[in-house]
Structure formats: structure tokens, C-alpha cells
Amino acid sequence: MSNKQPDAVSSVQKTMAIFETLSSEKEIGISELAQRLMMSKSTVYRFLQTMKTLGYVSQEGESERYALTLKLFEVGARALEYVDIIDYANAEMVKISDETMEALHLGALDEDSIIYIHKIDSKYKLSMQSRIGKRNPLYSTAIGKVLLADLPEATVRECLKNVDFKQSTPKTHKNIDELLAELPKVKAQGYGEDNEEQEVGLRCIAVPVYDRFGKVIAGLSISLPTMRFTESKKEEFINYLHASAATISARLGCTEYSATE
CATH class of the missing domain: 3.30.450.40 (GAF domain)
Structure with a gap:
């Protein structure tokens, strides 16, 4: 079994946790999101940037506040x-x-x-x-x-x-x-x-x-x-x-x- 599998599973779990938290808020800042999920700000930022690139998350201007886009709704x-x-x-x-x-x-x-x-x-x-x-x-x-x-x-x-x-x-x-x-x-x-x-x-x-x-x-x-x-x-x-x-x-x-x- 690949040694990378636990990291991959962990990444999926973190991604889904971010999705679920964002779904309950109109928009939220990185600090609050990191605190709720008990993750480091740098980890949350890295995941949010990837999700933003894929079109699932939007960022309000240059602020640190993020929100879900309608892409998940479209997929569903x-x-x-x-x-x-x-x-x-x-x-x-x-x-x-x-x-x-x-x-x-x-x-x-x-x-x-x-x-x-x-x-x-x-x-x-x-x-x-x-x-x-x-x-x-x-x-x-x-x-x-x-x-x-x-x-x-x-x-x-x-x-x-x-x-x-x-x-x-x-x-x-x-x-x-x-x-x-x-x-x-x-x-x-x-x-x-x-x-x-x-x-x-x-x-x-x-x-x-x-x-x-x-x-x-x-x-x-x-x-x-x-x-x-x-x-x-x-x-x-x-x-x-x-x-x-x-x-x-x-x-x-x-x-x-x-x-x-």
C-alpha cells in the first residue's frame, strides 16, 4: 500500500471540512475558519487557494474572507x-x-x-x-x-x-x-x-x-x-x-x- 495514501485521505477530509464550514457561512475569514477546524492558517490558506483556482471558492477582493461559489450546486x-x-x-x-x-x-x-x-x-x-x-x-x-x-x-x-x-x-x-x-x-x-x-x-x-x-x-x-x-x-x-x-x-x-x- 502506498505511503502517500494517509496524506491523500487527510487532504480529502480537510477539503470536505472546509466545504462544510463554508456552507454554513455567507463568507468567513481565514483566522476564524482555521480556529473552527483546528488547522493552521497556512494550511487553510493553501487549501482555499486550490479550491479558488478550481472555481469552488471565491475571495472578496484582496480581503481574507472567502465564500462558496455556485459550482458545488451545479455539480449536485x-x-x-x-x-x-x-x-x-x-x-x-x-x-x-x-x-x-x-x-x-x-x-x-x-x-x-x-x-x-x-x-x-x-x-x-x-x-x-x-x-x-x-x-x-x-x-x-x-x-x-x-x-x-x-x-x-x-x-x-x-x-x-x-x-x-x-x-x-x-x-x-x-x-x-x-x-x-x-x-x-x-x-x-x-x-x-x-x-x-x-x-x-x-x-x-x-x-x-x-x-x-x-x-x-x-x-x-x-x-x-x-x-x-x-x-x-x-x-x-x-x-x-x-x-x-x-x-x-x-x-x-x-x-x-x-x-x-
């Missing part, structure tokens, strides 16, 4: 929204599962990857390398493409600037420029595809789910092996996905679901 609100979206999405995903018997996923953007926040397994016993909480690349997944297609090119480049485009299959995009060339099509047609880009023998189709501000908050996808894939099924599955995504989006407060430009 997003977390609650994901709780709601999973609840809303489950019923719709069950419907599609009953109709198609294929695997369904709900994924969201998490820094430079997607993270699966809900899943319904295929009734065909399809074995997939996915689970709730698993992260996958944005560039080789249908959900990832749907999430990126809603963003400006500069934001996509910034998001993926440190990402190594691993060639999972011969069809995987080799670089960000190849991916960016596909995103306008994804945006225009209202769905993204993974054509054996993440896993050989597997096709995936995803559509966007919108929040109350009209932003893409998640992607809803269906996955199936290439041996069961046909163009007629593709159109049918896209219709299922759009209908369900529209219902989920409406429950999240989206007043107008538009799958295409």
Missing part, C-alpha cells in the same frame, strides 16, 4: 439530473428491449470518455464488454459521436487533445480530424453509428437525449452483432430510439425534441 444538480434520467430512461429502454431483444445503453460525457450510466442486456445473451460505470472512448462509439456532435469543433479538439486514438479494429478512426469529418453528418442525420469501430462484429446506433436547456446530456443506443444487422432493422431501430429519446427528453424538461438539424 447534474448528479440529480442523472438520477432522474436513469429512472426515466429505464422504462423506455425496457420497451425497446421487449421489441428488439437487443442490448441497450445510456451513456454520458465524462471528461474525454463516455461513461455508461444504465444498461439492459440483450435477450439473445449477446456478450458485450460493457457494464454500468465502464468508460469507453468517444471517438469509436455511437454514443460518443452523438455527444461530440453537439459541441463546437474547438471544444471537441480541447476535449480530445490528450487522447490516444487506439485502433481497436481496422475501422477505428485514426485521429481527431477523421472523427471531426464525421460529426457534421451525425448532427444532420440525428444519430451516430459505430460500424465495428469499437469491437469487431458489433454494430451500434445511438441518438441524443436533451436536457431542459436543449443540450445533449446523454446518448441512447442499441447494439447488435453484424450477423443480425440489416438496413431495414436499422431504420426501425432508429425510430424506436428517437421515440424513446423524445419521451426521456420531455420528462427532463426539453420542450422540443429535434433529432435532426
Whole structure:
């Protein structure tokens, strides 16, 4: 076990103690905060400066008085929204599962990857390398493409600037420029595809789910092996996905679901 772990745990405890104390005060000075927490002023100052840099704490001018920003509220609100979206999405995903018997996923953007926040397994016993909480690349997944297609090119480049485009299959995009060339099509047609880009023998189709501000908050996808894939099924599955995504989006407060430009 790393010798650094106790220090890391202690740092987290101190950070949370500062958050909790700040939450009970409109603003507070370093001396009072240090006294309440029984920490040295220098330690409290160091933590506050880091929290300020990250946007969680504001400082009143050049004074030593600090206050929480709304960033924690924003983080908490997003977390609650994901709780709601999973609840809303489950019923719709069950419907599609009953109709198609294929695997369904709900994924969201998490820094430079997607993270699966809900899943319904295929009734065909399809074995997939996915689970709730698993992260996958944005560039080789249908959900990832749907999430990126809603963003400006500069934001996509910034998001993926440190990402190594691993060639999972011969069809995987080799670089960000190849991916960016596909995103306008994804945006225009209202769905993204993974054509054996993440896993050989597997096709995936995803559509966007919108929040109350009209932003893409998640992607809803269906996955199936290439041996069961046909163009007629593709159109049918896209219709299922759009209908369900529209219902989920409406429950999240989206007043107008538009799958295409």
C-alpha cells in the first residue's frame, strides 16, 4: 500500500471540512475558519487557494474572507439530473428491449470518455464488454459521436487533445480530424453509428437525449452483432430510439425534441 495514501485521505477530509464550514457561512475569514477546524492558517490558506483556482471558492477582493461559489450546486444538480434520467430512461429502454431483444445503453460525457450510466442486456445473451460505470472512448462509439456532435469543433479538439486514438479494429478512426469529418453528418442525420469501430462484429446506433436547456446530456443506443444487422432493422431501430429519446427528453424538461438539424 502506498505511503502517500494517509496524506491523500487527510487532504480529502480537510477539503470536505472546509466545504462544510463554508456552507454554513455567507463568507468567513481565514483566522476564524482555521480556529473552527483546528488547522493552521497556512494550511487553510493553501487549501482555499486550490479550491479558488478550481472555481469552488471565491475571495472578496484582496480581503481574507472567502465564500462558496455556485459550482458545488451545479455539480449536485447534474448528479440529480442523472438520477432522474436513469429512472426515466429505464422504462423506455425496457420497451425497446421487449421489441428488439437487443442490448441497450445510456451513456454520458465524462471528461474525454463516455461513461455508461444504465444498461439492459440483450435477450439473445449477446456478450458485450460493457457494464454500468465502464468508460469507453468517444471517438469509436455511437454514443460518443452523438455527444461530440453537439459541441463546437474547438471544444471537441480541447476535449480530445490528450487522447490516444487506439485502433481497436481496422475501422477505428485514426485521429481527431477523421472523427471531426464525421460529426457534421451525425448532427444532420440525428444519430451516430459505430460500424465495428469499437469491437469487431458489433454494430451500434445511438441518438441524443436533451436536457431542459436543449443540450445533449446523454446518448441512447442499441447494439447488435453484424450477423443480425440489416438496413431495414436499422431504420426501425432508429425510430424506436428517437421515440424513446423524445419521451426521456420531455420528462427532463426539453420542450422540443429535434433529432435532426
